[in-house]
Amino acid sequence: MTFLDYAPAPESTSILGLxxxxxxxxxxxxxxxxxxxxxxxxxSTERQIAMFAAADEGDxxxxxxxxxxxxxxxxxxxxxxxxxxxxxxxxxxLQERARELAVAESLDNGKPIKETRDADVPLVAQWFFHCxxxxxxxxxxxxxxxPQAHGVAAQIIPWNFPLLMLSWKIAPAxxxxxxxxxxxxxxxxxxxxxxxxxxxxxxxxxxxxxxxTGAGETGSAxxxxxxxxxxxxxxxxxxxxEIAKALAGTSKKLTLELGGKGANIVFDDAPLDQAIEGIVxxxxxxxGQVCCAGSxxxxxxxxxxxxxxxxxxxxxxxxxxxxxxxxxDVGAINSTAQLERITRLxxxxxxxxxxxxxxxCELPKEGYWFAPTVVTGVEASSTIAREExxxxxxxxxxxxxxxxxxxxxxxxxxGLSAGIWSDKGSRVLAVADKLRAGVVWTNTFNKxxxxxxxGGYKESGYGREGGRQGMQAYLKGGK
Amino acid sequence: MATSxxxxxxxxxxxxxxxxxxxxxxxxxxxxxxxxxxxxxxxxYKLFIGGAFPRSESGRVTEVTDARGRFVxxxxxxxxxxxxxxxxxxxxAQPGWAGATAYNRGQVLxxxxxxxxxxxxxxxxxxxxxxxxxxxxxxKQVEAAIDLWVWHAGWTDKIAAIGGNANAVAGPYFNISxxxxxxxxxxxxPQSEGLLGLTSVVAPALVMGNSVxxxxxxxxxxxxxxxxxxxxxxxxxxxxxxxxxxAAELAxxxxxxxDVNALDLTGAGSLDWISLEQSAADTLKRVIRPEPGxxxxxxxxxxxxxxxxxxxxxxxxL
Numbered sequence: 112m113t114f115l116d117y118a119p120a121p122e123s124t125s126i127l128g129l130x131x132x133x134x135x136x137x138x139x140x141x142x143x144x145x146x147x148x149x150x151x152x153x154x155s156t157e158r159q160i161a162m163f164a165a166a167d168e169g170d171x172x173x174x175x176x177x178x179x180x181x182x183x184x185x186x187x188x189x190x191x192x193x194x195x196x197x198x199x200x201x202x203x204x205l206q207e208r209a210r211e212l213a214v215a216e217s218l219d220n221g222k223p224i225k226e227t228r229d230a231d232v233p234l235v236a237q238w239f240f241h242c243x244x245x246x247x248x249x250x251x252x253x254x255x256x257x258p259q260a261h262g263v264a265a266q267i268i269p270w271n272f273p274l275l276m277l278s279w280k281i282a283p284a285x286x287x288x289x290x291x292x293x294x295x296x297x298x299x300x301x302x303x304x305x306x307x308x309x310x311x312x313x314x315x316x317x318x319x320x321x322x323x324t325g326a327g328e329t330g331s332a333x334x335x336x337x338x339x340x341x342x343x344x345x346x347x348x349x350x351x352x353e354i355a356k357a358l359a360g361t362s363k364k365l366t367l368e369l370g371g372k373g374a375n376i377v378f379d380d381a382p383l384d385q386a387i388e389g390i391v392x393x394x395x396x397x398x399g400q401v402c403c404a405g406s407x408x409x410x411x412x413x414x415x416x417x418x419x420x421x422x423x424x425x426x427x428x429x430x431x432x433x434x435x436x437x438x439x440d441v442g443a444i445n446s447t448a449q450l451e452r453i454t455r456l457x458x459x460x461x462x463x464x465x466x467x468x469x470x471x472c473e474l475p476k477e478g479y480w481f482a483p484t485v486v487t488g489v490e491a492s493s494t495i496a497r498e499e500x501x502x503x504x505x506x507x508x509x510x511x512x513x514x515x516x517x518x519x520x521x522x523x524x525x526g527l528s529a530g531i532w533s534d535k536g537s538r539v540l541a542v543a544d545k546l547r548a549g550v551v552w553t554n555t556f557n558k559x560x561x562x563x564x565x566g567g568y569k570e571s572g573y574g575r576e577g578g579r580q581g582m583q584a585y586l587k588g589g590k
Numbered sequence: 591m592a593t594s595x596x597x598x599x600x601x602x603x604x605x606x607x608x609x610x611x612x613x614x615x616x617x618x619x620x621x622x623x624x625x626x627x628x629x630x631x632x633x634x635y636k637l638f639i640g641g642a643f644p645r646s647e648s649g650r651v652t653e654v655t656d657a658r659g660r661f662v663x664x665x666x667x668x669x670x671x672x673x674x675x676x677x678x679x680x681x682x683a684q685p686g687w688a689g690a691t692a693y694n695r696g697q698v699l700x701x702x703x704x705x706x707x708x709x710x711x712x713x714x715x716x717x718x719x720x721x722x723x724x725x726x727x728x729x730k731q732v733e734a735a736i737d738l739w740v741w742h743a744g745w746t747d748k749i750a751a752i753g754g755n756a757n758a759v760a761g762p763y764f765n766i767s768x769x770x771x772x773x774x775x776x777x778x779x780p781q782s783e784g785l786l787g788l789t790s791v792v793a794p795a796l797v798m799g800n801s802v803x804x805x806x807x808x809x810x811x812x813x814x815x816x817x818x819x820x821x822x823x824x825x826x827x828x829x830x831x832x833x834x835x836x837a838a839e840l841a842x843x844x845x846x847x848x849d850v851n852a853l854d855l856t857g858a859g860s861l862d863w864i865s866l867e868q869s870a871a872d873t874l875k876r877v878i879r880p881e882p883g884x885x886x887x888x889x890x891x892x893x894x895x896x897x898x899x900x901x902x903x904x905x906x907x908l
């Protein structure tokens with residue numbers, strides 16, 4: 112070790128007071144689940160964190176009933192002002208317990224503490240704070256005066272941003288006056304369980320938030336439950352399709368945040384230092400396990416080689432390892448299943464003529480890891496230019512003209528995000544106009560804010576989360 | 591050219607109509623003009639695809655009769671292939687229409703109202719003939735439809751102001767959300783209210799720059815006459831495509847078509863609309879469920895066929 116190397120700086124887990132086993136949080140109480148309990152393991156060590164209950168149909172029924180009762184008796188009749196005050200309380204407690212939540216999230220998900228500490232958890236608190244303020248201002252969300260809540264919202268969230276996705280779902284739903292039953296992903300249930308404790312600390316009335324753990328069957332039972340009025344799902348496009356089908360012909364409202372294959376377009380006049388950081392942030396943030404990741408780099412042909420050289424140089428400095436280490440840039444892949452998917456897709460990309468280069472970093476012996484990888488020579492028709500990899504793998508394509516960049520960027524069934532790097536403001540605006548994507552970042556990437564609507568075009572889903580549009584998803588026009 | 595005739599009325603009427611066909615010119619059109627010595631020139635009602643008026647590639651027609659079962663016209667009966675041609679034309683025309691300025695789109699929609707006003711008598715005539723409405727009631731309906739085009743014309747440069755927003759994000763960014771057209775919208779138009787019903791679903795889709803493939807409901811003659819108005823209103827060819835025919839036959843192809851972005855089932859209440867919605871889920875189309883669905887003549891109706899795009903522009907640090 113030289114003086115330029117980084118000494119280990121792991122965040123202590125002593126701040127966590129975890130239980131060995133977590134039940135279902137229904138009607139303000141913990142109860143066992145009817146299904147077979149399952150373990151959540153830390154992806155960086157493969158060690159078990161705790162056991163979690165699996166909700167069966169009976170549990171789903173009980174959770175929906177608890178939510179219905181709370182909606183009818185407490186949360187529905189409550190003034191917007193008081194609902195808002197509960198949400199403000201939650202926001203404050205989230206801030207107070209931020210370190211604990213960041214450690215728990217990194218442990219359970221495998222993402223670097225730098226991200227949970229500086230991105231996930233602060234955004235979670237901000238999301239509740241933002242939505243809290245909406246609760247008594249619903250007349251101004253754009254649906255006319257006196258808009259009404261739907262009732263009981265069923266919400267299913269993914270494993271890539273467990274607590275952040277919980278906040279995107281629960282905060283607007285509650286502000287609008289709905290009660291919720293939320294199911295976290297089976298590989299990352301931990302922070303949702305801690306959130307139950309936060310609801311109790313905030314004195315939130317029983318049944319307003321119900322948290323049930325389990326796998327796909329639990330989610331399937333939840334969205335199909337006849338007493339659910341609104342379904343919100345974030346996850347894969349395949350599951351999104353299934354849910355849309357299951358809800359066809361019902362009166363349930365649906366919003367979907369699904370997959371993506373975001374194009375990150377770099378023009379030859381881009382500020383290259385920033386662009387390189389933006390490319391890295393776009394695809395290696397959260398190990399690329401981000402639906403809006405900039406997974407397709409579209410680089411103008413004349414600067415391709417220069418960009419690749421600098422990108423590889425930068426990638427070589429990324430520190431991969433212990434997610435709880437404050438110096439870690441790239442953490443663990445969330446599960447073996449995900450690691451297998453990434454590996455399979457990269458192999459396909461190489462088999463189809465792509466040239467893969469991985470950052471020269473040592474992978475820990477235990478846990479699930481994939482080195483940051485860039486694949487050049489990718490064709491628009493290649494598997495890795497079309498399918499969402501959901502991992503730290505960047506596919507590189509080139510273009511010559513803005514029209515070609517736009518055509519290639521839009522050549523996907525997805526339409527969630529895109530990035531543009533150029534110093535020419537007029538060109539940035541013109542290109543942004545033509546991109547069929549719900550979020551366009553210009554000279555930045557992967558920025559999120561509760562005031563800023565987020566969501567996709569085409570097969571990336573429908574509905575928005577964040578801002579006025581995000582509130583509308585949880586309301587119907589007043590009478 | 592016509593090879594098959596399918597009457598929408600009862601069997602008895604059908605028989606009568608067949609008889610009437612052989613005994614031309616005993617049709618109502620001729621009867622109505624009986625006082626005139628001149629023999630009138632009836633119109634051929636064809637499809638409207640890509641700005642042109644083709645017959646159905648299938649060669650099929652549907653016979654339209656008046657309230658008393660007398661022959662009025664043979665209307666083209668669109669096929670699956672016609673539907674695909676219509677979607678292709680709509681896709682081709684959509685970027686240009688969306689790329690026109692809001693002021694320009696507003697003027698074109700207003701122009702539709704202007705041209706409709708001039709041809710009001712024709713629309714009233716067709717409605718009276720085929721729906722059995724009195725002339726006064728038909729006129730009211732046509733006038734309401736014209737006014738609805740004017741209402742929508744006025745929205746093109748305002749929807750962004752009420753459907754979009756500047757977002758106060760916690761960082762050095764200029765952040766703005768704007769509504770943009772969803773793309774190609776397939777519409778099953780309401781089964782009632784003829785031109786008015788048709789307008790209530792087509793006009794809102796056009797406001798922000800979607801292109802449309804519409805299967806009209808009960809008023810195929812009004813739909814094709816409207817197409818003639820659109821064709822002479824500076825509306826680019828392909829922005830609106832009209833497929834007269836059997837909605838139950840055409841809707842499944844439109845619902846499953848991968849290049850259709852949204853499916854408006856407002857008039858599909860009597861069809862198996864649940865399987866249409868299920869089919870639309872395969873490509874995650876935006877779906878407007880059958881009436882009451884989303885109320886007509888509301889900004890929500892226009893916004894339902896838009897996507898919110900949020901753009902983050904970096905501000906430099908000074």
